[in-house]
Amino acid sequence: MLLGPALGVSALLFAIGVGGVLLRRNAIVIFMCVELMLNAVNLTFVALAQQIGPQGQVIVFFVMAVAAAEAAVGLAIILAVYRHKESVNLQDVNLLRG
């Protein structure tokens, strides 16, 4: 049974994703780190599906559909911001900072 190691790997992947979101300022890279976190959670679902049943793998489907929708909308937002600011660096997007 690989449940324990799989959960450990997914915990580490999730932590790396969180670190990336906090560390970087490039909006696209931050977005990729969010995808990394979603994938870590997918690994958890698949690992637990071995014990709970195939329902866990069905949830991974839904996570992937939501991730695809999120990627499409998020990248469109990044494109729109880039047209205004000529930059994807989040330091340059500080209109709401006051």
Place this chain on the structure above:
Amino acid sequence: MREVVFWGFSGVALAAALLCVTRRSAVASALWLVLTLFSLAGLFVLLDAQFIAAIQVLVYAGAIMVLFLFVIMLLNLGRAGPSDMRGWLGRGVAALLGVGLAVELWVLVRIVRGGGFAAETAAYPLPPGELARVQQAEGAVGMLAEPLFRQYLVPFEITSVLLLAAIVGAVVLAKRKI
């Protein structure tokens, strides 16, 4: 043997994830993330989720990452500019929070493995190897299709509405003039 392959894929996934977070160029980050996603597909195969692994390669490593690379190249962000990492204070905070979260999750995993949730573990209906047997009997797709189109039919339909909304939203956002 299974364990060796598992740790091989895990090591590649973790190393590629670290490189993805630390590379300066967005294209390099995206390509390392593709490697992470491929390794995760390998892990899915080892965990008796063959169909999910195929979808992972097709949808994630294929479609979504192509979308990312397309946007990176459309915005001409390919060459490595000055580093976009936060300053040393920000890096310290990020490392602290990341390591703290990893330790917390790791402790949680230890508790689960050590039988801290013994009552819940006993309630798990499937004995070891049962999922592989079901997959052998019903096929990788049939095993997923059964609960997806019976138990989870309403969420499935809602997902299609979500995707439609995302398509319309992306078109509206990306158009210069509506």
